[in-house]
Structure formats: C-alpha cells, structure tokens
Amino acid sequence: MRVPCCEHMGQKKGPWTPEEDQILISYIRKYGHDNWRALPKQAGLLRCGKSCRLRWTNYLRPDIKRGNFSxxxxxxxxxxxxxxxxxxxxxxxxxxxxxxxxxxxxxxxxxxxxxxxxxxxxxxxxNACTKSFPVNLSRDLIPQNSVHAPMLPQKVNENSYSPVVKATRPPEDDHMISFQNAQGMHRKHGASLSPRDDDNSHINEDMEFWFNLFIKAGDQSQNKLEK
DNA sequence: AATGTACGCAACCGCAACGAC
DNA sequence: CGTCGTTGCGGTTGCGTACAT
The missing domain is CATH 1.10.10.60 (Homeodomain-like)
Structure with a gap:
C-alpha cells in the first residue's frame, strides 16, 4: 500500500508563502527539477514533491502568461x-x-x-471551427461516440484524407491529435495533412487554420519538451 | 456596518500511465 | 511479466474576495 505523498508527517499544505516560492524558484534555477519527489527535501521545503511540481508548473514557471484571457x-x-x-x-x-x-x-x-x-x-x-465549419451548438457540440470528441463532417476518398476528419484519442500518443481515415487507420500529425503535400491542393484556408492551430503548435510544444 | 451568498482561483486528491528493475 | 516508484492529468475542494441584502 502506497502512502499518499502528502500524508507524511510534518509536511505543509495550503497556500504557498512568498518565501517558499523563492526557495523553490532558486532551487530549480540552480539544479532543475529532475526528481520532484526528492526536490523538497533537497531544497529545504516542507512540502511534498507533488505540491512543488504543481506550484512550479501552474504558478512559478517563468514562461507563464498571467492575466485575463484574450x-x-x-x-x-x-x-x-x-x-x-x-x-x-x-x-x-x-x-x-x-x-x-x-x-x-x-x-x-x-x-x-x-x-x-x-x-x-x-x-x-x-463559426465554431471559425471559418467554414458552422456548428450548431445544441447539436454538434455534444460528444457522440467518443468521450469528448464531436463528429465532424466526413468526406473521404481512399487516397486522401478529408480535411474534415474525426479527432480521436489514440492510445499511442496522448499529446498529439491523430486523424482517422475511412478505414480507421490512424496517422500521426504531419502525414498527408500538411498543406504542403502534393495531393492536398484541395486543402483550403480552414485546413491551414487547423494545421496552424494543432500541428504547428503541437510540434512547437513537442520540440520544447524534447529540449 | 454586518451578514449572507456567489464566484474565482490556487491547491489538493486520486487515479492512470509509464519506466525501471 | 509483475511490482514499485514517480510523474502527469483531470476532477474536486475550500479559501479569499466581491457583491447583494
């Protein structure tokens, strides 16, 4: 039976103080955060690793944009x-x-x-999908056959992917959208959905929008992670 | 001014996924 | 292949504050 991390004696819970924040920031700046579990002890914080990770990722990370959503x-x-x-x-x-x-x-x-x-x-x-996927909220936003993914209109010929595809959650990769063709085959992003592909002259502005939104952004975050 | 209520957000909890052994 | 430790994720909670009465 594993003991929940915060049940250890003497560990602090609740809101973080500015002093704790400072300790965490300076420790991570110096040593990084390879091991969250060990971090609080090494940094001299009376917190569990989980709490430290949460505080860092949700609040202290330098690249966090704060303030109202545009x-x-x-x-x-x-x-x-x-x-x-x-x-x-x-x-x-x-x-x-x-x-x-x-x-x-x-x-x-x-x-x-x-x-x-x-x-x-x-x-x-x-214009939910902004430009040309008009979506009736009451009908189309309700998830249908998967946990949350609404069906989008489909039109597939066997050699090319429809710009309108079904987003699914492939087990092999939690952080990337994969697209499913009529045969139910998964393709990871970038495959023939790229607007630069020869056979994709039909891909219109909308696809470019989606491409930018998902694929490029996804790649950026992926690259970031790999760094 | 005092009290009650609603809201927003930071933080916690439990679980699943994953890697190491 | 099973177990264990760690991390990450999504749901939920609870506190502080704003607003209403």
Missing part, C-alpha cells in the same frame, strides 16, 4: 475543447503561456456558462 485565446479554447474534450493539458500545449489548471478554471467559471447560455438559444450557429 478573445482569441477564448475562441481557441472553445474550438480546442470541441475537439479534445476535457484534455486540459493537451489544450494548454496549444496555448503558449497558459497552464492546464488555468484553462480548466477558466472553462468552468466562464466558458461553460457562456456555452450553456448559447445552447439555450439553440438556433444560434457559430
């Missing part, structure tokens, strides 16, 4: 949520400077209500 960010969250569902960390990788926790909170406190309100007036259609 309209663009808001729209992106809505769009991403349609595709990814409650996968906040996946959404966060596509919103530079925002944390999963922040997005999750923002969703629950602002956007959820907003969408519910819109759903009440179910004749309202928005």
């Amino acid at each position: 309209r663009e960010e808001e729209e992106n969250i809505i769009k991403l949520h349609q595709i990814l569902g409650n996968r906040w960390s996946a959404i966060a990788t596509r919103l530079p400077g925002r944390t999963d926790n922040e997005i999750k909170n923002f969703w629950h406190t602002h956007l959820k209500k907003k969408l519910q309100h819109i759903q009440l007036n179910n004749d309202i259609t928005i």
Whole structure:
C-alpha cells in the first residue's frame, strides 16, 4: 500500500508563502527539477514533491502568461475543447503561456456558462471551427461516440484524407491529435495533412487554420519538451 | 456596518500511465 | 511479466474576495 505523498508527517499544505516560492524558484534555477519527489527535501521545503511540481508548473514557471484571457485565446479554447474534450493539458500545449489548471478554471467559471447560455438559444450557429465549419451548438457540440470528441463532417476518398476528419484519442500518443481515415487507420500529425503535400491542393484556408492551430503548435510544444 | 451568498482561483486528491528493475 | 516508484492529468475542494441584502 502506497502512502499518499502528502500524508507524511510534518509536511505543509495550503497556500504557498512568498518565501517558499523563492526557495523553490532558486532551487530549480540552480539544479532543475529532475526528481520532484526528492526536490523538497533537497531544497529545504516542507512540502511534498507533488505540491512543488504543481506550484512550479501552474504558478512559478517563468514562461507563464498571467492575466485575463484574450478573445482569441477564448475562441481557441472553445474550438480546442470541441475537439479534445476535457484534455486540459493537451489544450494548454496549444496555448503558449497558459497552464492546464488555468484553462480548466477558466472553462468552468466562464466558458461553460457562456456555452450553456448559447445552447439555450439553440438556433444560434457559430463559426465554431471559425471559418467554414458552422456548428450548431445544441447539436454538434455534444460528444457522440467518443468521450469528448464531436463528429465532424466526413468526406473521404481512399487516397486522401478529408480535411474534415474525426479527432480521436489514440492510445499511442496522448499529446498529439491523430486523424482517422475511412478505414480507421490512424496517422500521426504531419502525414498527408500538411498543406504542403502534393495531393492536398484541395486543402483550403480552414485546413491551414487547423494545421496552424494543432500541428504547428503541437510540434512547437513537442520540440520544447524534447529540449 | 454586518451578514449572507456567489464566484474565482490556487491547491489538493486520486487515479492512470509509464519506466525501471 | 509483475511490482514499485514517480510523474502527469483531470476532477474536486475550500479559501479569499466581491457583491447583494
């Protein structure tokens, strides 16, 4: 039976003090954070590793953008949520400077209500996928056959992927969208969905939008992780 | 001014995934 | 292949503050 990390005697819980923050920041600057479990002890903090990791990733990390969400960010969250569902960390990788926790909170406190309100007036259609995937909120935003992924219109010929594909959550990679063709084969991002592919002259602005939003952003975050 | 209520956000909890052994 | 330790994720909680009465 494993003991939950915060149940160790003498470990502090609750809000972090500025002093604790400072200790954590300076320790990570010096030594990094290879081992969260060992970190608090080495840094001289009376916290569990989990708490330190959370504090760092959600609050102290230098690349965090604080303050209100812009309209663009808001729209992106809505769009991403349609595709990814409650996968906040996946959404966060596509919103530079925002944390999963922040997005999750923002969703629950602002956007959820907003969408519910819109759903009440179910004749309202928005350009959810911004430009050309008009989505009726009351109908299309409700997840269908997967946990959270709404079906998008499909049109597939066997040699090419439709720009309109079904986003699924492939078991092999939690952080990347994979696209499924009519045969149900998964392809990881970048395959023939790239607007630069020879056979993809049909890919319109929308695909470029999605490409930018998911694939490029995804690659950036992936590169970041690999560094 | 005092009290009650609603809201927003930081932090916690439990679980699953993953890697090492 | 199973076990254990660690990390990351999503759901939930609870505190502080703003607002209403």
